Amino acid sequence: MLVGVFRRCGLPEAMLSDNGPPWGDLAADAYGALAVWLMRLGIYVTHSRPSHPQTVSKDERFHGSLERELLARHQWRDGEQLQAHLDPWRQQYNCLRPHEPLDLEMAASRRTVRW
Numbered sequence: 001m002l003v004g005v006f007r008r009c010g011l012p013e014a015m016l017s018d019n020g021p022p023w024g025d026l027a028a029d030a031y032g033a034l035a036v037w038l039m040r041l042g043i044y045v046t047h048s049r050p051s052h053p054q055t056v057s058k059d060e061r062f063h064g065s066l067e068r069e070l071l072a073r074h075q076w077r078d079g080e081q082l083q084a085h086l087d088p089w090r091q092q093y094n095c096l097r098p099h100e101p102l103d104l105e106m107a108a109s110r111r112t113v114r115w
Contacts, residue, residue: 006041014044018056058101065093 015038035045048056070089076082098104 011041011043014046016046016048016056016059018048062093 017035031039031045038045066089070085074085076085094108095106097106099107102110
């Protein structure tokens, strides 16, 4: 699945993961086979701190909002139709909606990742 996404969209600069399989097992080895493969592709792989689920909770929260507010409400004909709805939703989510954990600032005001 990742191969298809990478071919279509290009390689990301970095990926953040938790510490469980398939990403790695910090008790045995810092990097699992998937993380090693990604690093060989030139992708910077970083793990959340052990026993610190809040590191990835922001991402989990985003996916929950996306699912509830957009994906679960529609049946998509194709990727093009989905993208036509995703773009305005993402604009609203990042640039117009205040986020409580950010002291009611917009997510775009805190962006540090280059797209």
